[in-house]
Amino acid sequence: MTTQDELRPTLTTEAGAPVADNQNTETAGIGGPALIQDQTLFEKLAHFNRERIPERVVHARGAAAYGTFTLTADVSAYTRAAFLSEVGKQTETFLRFSTVAGNLGSADAVRDPRGWALKFYTEEGNYDLVGNNTPVFFIKDAIKFPDFIHTQKRDPYTGSQEADNVWDFWGLSPESTHQVTWLFGDRGIPASYRHMNGYGSHTYQWQNEAGEYFWVKYHFKTDQGIKNLPVDEANKLAGEDPDSHQRDLRTSIENGDFPTWTVQVQIMPAADAANYRFNPFDLTKVWPHADYPPIEIGKLELNRNPDNVFAEVEQSIFSPGHFVPGIGPSPDKMLQGRLFAYADAHRYRVGINADHLPVNRPHATEARTNSRDGHLYDGRHGRSKNYEPNSFGGAVETGRPLWAAVPVNGLTGNHEAPSHSEDNDFVQAGNLYRLFSEDEKARLIANLSGFIAKVSADREDIVERAINNFRQADADYGQRLEDAVRELRKQK
Template identity: 55%
Template sequence: MKHNKLTTASGRPYTENEDSKTVGPRGPILLEDYILHEKMAHFNRERIPERVVHAKGSAAFGTFTVTHDITKYTKAKLFSEVGKQTNTLLRFSTVGGEKGSADTERDPRGFALKFYTEDGNWDLVGNNTPVFFIKDPKKFGDFIHTQKRDPQTNMKSPTMMWDYWSLNPESLHQVLILMSDRGTPYGHRHMNGYGSHTFSFMNKNDERFYVKFHFKTAQGIKNFTDEEATAMKGKDPDFSQRDLFENIEQGNYPKWNLKIQVMPEAEAKTYHLNPFDLTKVWPHKDYPLIDVGVLELNRNPDNYFQDVEQAAFAPAHVVDGVGYSPDKMLQGRLLSYPDAHRYRLGANYEQIPVNRCPFAVNNYQRDGAMRIDGNGGSKPNYFPNSFDDIKIDESYKEPAQELESSIADWYDRNAENENDHYTQPGNLFRLMTDEAKANTIHNIVGAMSGINGVKKEEIINRQLCHWFRADVNLGMAIAKGLGINVDMDMMR
């Protein structure tokens, strides 16, 4: 059977459509992998003018207050002393729905936080889950397409979703979380937030630590059941936004406790899990949570479009003492997010008041649409020059980072020792209460019942194999709910 070749838009055939080119299997992505950038840049331009993902959102301003000393891990000024406060903006969102969609849909929730620090704005852009569906950014556009609308029917398609998930078992951990009642949180105030990615801290001695961020809701976890969420979609599609806005207006300010997990840099090389794999968590028994501070939301925006619709968050925006890691998904987002903002809001999106750093900003960027800051006036627009007083402060120089002395190639993200997609989802399911297990199974059966078409049986059987590998009882319960008789000998 003759097949069409996979090519770029310019017609060049290529082979590496799922794995980014990196320095060694766990090293950083190389800028030269233009297929990655072409896929992400085109994906960012698929919709105008709303966000391609996370279109339906709510936000509020607040403060972050340090309650515990973590200066042995980081020199970031916002953590410099107990009691220090930093102004913040936190935006919540659903992922797959359009701007007018219901905000109680079964979907991950975005948890995007902007800290307005004296060393610049720090954007911690995560979700309400500690993991994600994929581990390489080349897959992102393809994955999101399956969560959007079928190109023929223009309707959401369970067949597309489960076909993709069944072909990408690395998604199982996140899919299990999504199919539990955590996939339908009771508004924004009653869910946790996570940086999700592995980031890094640098202290005053230039020692590097890898770090995970956890924001634990002080309001307590509260979720809708699937039936309650479905009913609320029709009753009040803006329930989550209304709940957040009205509670803040009434002075019932929601809070989250920031905790971190810290891994010394040297341990990342020998830890039994890949610490930069976004589909995995770090077990708390190995890296317990460390208290840091309290985030409080205490002011609603005066104008939604001005402060929420125009808000732009990018994980590339870090501050001194906070850095990146070889997390492939994070590395892909470093270029993709600012590119999306420049497309959606313009080249000068960081001059919009909600995105503008409230402290001094000095650089040589000039011109572009909607330049509103005087455009540098008569000052030079090049560096170095003999006329202005802008100098480089060497005290902010980051320490050198040792990279793997490996061959740059397109490494399979699911090669041997990187392909255990079942242990953590299985452990998570076995940790659930009986009620949570029953609800999760009910939700999965309901979602998978929407699979149809000529490949229905193939997709269902493929996905059932993943559930069985995670936990036999989970697989059996789902199969029973779908009316499928399973031969256990064949499943072994």
């Protein structure tokens, strides 16, 4: 008779040799010391010690799923990207959601922007759209990004996030006022990943077959409806179920309740950019919908969970520099810095051959490069030559740039971004505040004042700078905030 165990596969070592005993270490006699010749033991312990890779410096905490993007409108007048070429065309996707500041072991239900990293597996290569659940950001120049993130992370002396650091930086960086208003409003703590919008945030370029180019912004509007968590409920959930967002996404897909988003774009003719009332490449600004109404172009659905979180979520890599023909960058100074920083972070974190992993490599085409060797190189290129040009049948260049060249002029130097007619750091923050209902304003003031009040008692200068930014956005905003902070600091 055949036993159940005889039908099961044999456990082996990494080299494929069968394991005789996986319960007991080989020792020098009964009760004696372990023997170094027990290679199963040492192989298991050595691998266990190396099971983790460095977590992402930002966006460490996340969850992801596979899905499909379906094009529902003809956009061929604006872009020659193949995956956007035909109404009804479907493209496989992989979407990773994340919090920004927390580490890998932090909770989901916290006040923080949510990352929105979307990979399209197109027939022309992978296109990565890396944004957030907010249409704007705290800063407009990548040179300030490490400083900003340092204020959100643990202080080098105390080992904790410090209100002094957060508000010192934000108070000295008035451009952050718009995003801070978003963050401390009701949408600062989404109820789940399914119940929030996503945005490309940056401005990108689309180029059509005729060579004309346009500036675009992406919007992903949740079809589940916007749902957010009140502070007290979020605090309770974060303590009782720190994996709440990850679990919600996974179980909804397991149950066949596939989340969807309606995909929209704002399109600006290239000629409009120079004289638009706001700098269209400033990440702290939106394009008001009255100026450039969003156009619906597709539907995004998530319908398959990863089989292994480490292999497919932790080792997934995204870079805003992963473009396809017909899509390219803009002069957005934050985007320009991210074109380098994201890819470089993954070269360090996952390795130089991270793009060979199944989740990262192209699914609808084949990558053909002359890059060879490095950690975990799999020898896929065989005997082919590793240089170009060559006369041995190697891959050749197309001679056609992926996106349109844009005119530049002036002297090199450390320049501020150009200012447009209505540019300042406060106008859109004030507009956003005035859109809120009275209840929303009250919650915003409570959220902000509770955090500002934590600034050290001897640093009233930090408090005043912070409040003054909101005062410049809207007089009522600033006054209500000042009154609330003063009352809370009296109680300390």
